[in-house]
Amino acid sequence: MKTIAIVDDDVYIGNMLEEALQKEGYAVLRAYSGTEALFLLSKHQPDIVLLDLMLPGLCGEEVLPKIRAIPVIIMSAKVSVDNKVQLLLDGAVDYVTKPFELKELLARIQVHLRPHATALGSEVLRYGDLCLDTKTHQVTAAGHSVRLTKTEFAILKYLMRNPNQVITKSQLLDQISADTPDCVESSLKVHVSNLRTKLREQDNKENIEAVWGIGFKLL
CATH class of the missing domain: 1.10.10.10 (Winged helix-like DNA-binding domain superfamily/Winged helix DNA-binding domain)
Structure with missing residues (x-):
């Protein structure tokens, strides 16, 4: 079973994602701040991290460079092309803009879980x-x-x-x-x-x- 880590302080979005991912057969881990995310990842090895940028404590931009060898999909309301380009250069494998279509996010997750x-x-x-x-x-x-x-x-x-x-x-x-x-x-x-x-x-x-x-x- 593949495991997805959701890093988002928005409880509503996190709950919605967790329910949808579990229906698709994924195990789910949750973190609500940047600091909590890093602690979580020091103890667990998810297959993908869904990372929000606007987090309490360490923001997503600070957390991203500290995540190694795990595909990270950014979830953010920031729509600037420069923001997206920089985050992809910093190691993210994908970027979805909030609000996003759940079907699209699930499809992107499936793509990034395929063996390269x-x-x-x-x-x-x-x-x-x-x-x-x-x-x-x-x-x-x-x-x-x-x-x-x-x-x-x-x-x-x-x-x-x-x-x-x-x-x-x-x-x-x-x-x-x-x-x-x-x-x-x-x-x-x-x-x-x-x-x-x-x-x-x-x-x-x-x-x-x-x-x-x-x-x-x-x-």
Whole structure:
């Protein structure tokens, strides 16, 4: 189930959106101020953030640059083209002007939840501060580029395609064997350890948990 975070201090609009999104099968998170939004996002990883600009505490323009690796759709009554352009340059993926048509917003959400792909088969995976492009083999953590070996990349790609799941060692080895036939159970732990270190050096946090006796999962 995909999760949408609504950041809006207008209770009526928030309630309307929450009801509509739940009818469409989405889980919903709510925040009513910029500060609350950042706290919420430090604890949860929604698939999309719907962000109002006129918020108490930190305004939407201040919150937006602090949101990484999550698509943000701006919802605002501001209609200036310059405002829209600047927000898109600052990282928003879309902008809807209040009052908006609910059907249009739902359609935009669906579009941005589709895997990013090209005719050549590129897919961009996102999880927390991590971003991985399967076509270019580019990986970033908290916006910083991370250079990975072929094996480390294959491990991270499979974990990001299966977030919130504990992946057993045998399952991981089986899934990455086509890309990394030289990786065996005795060396897997070393590859994962090196991967964890490289990611931690960029975003200062643990991204992969070793589940004792079983395997690994993304945090």
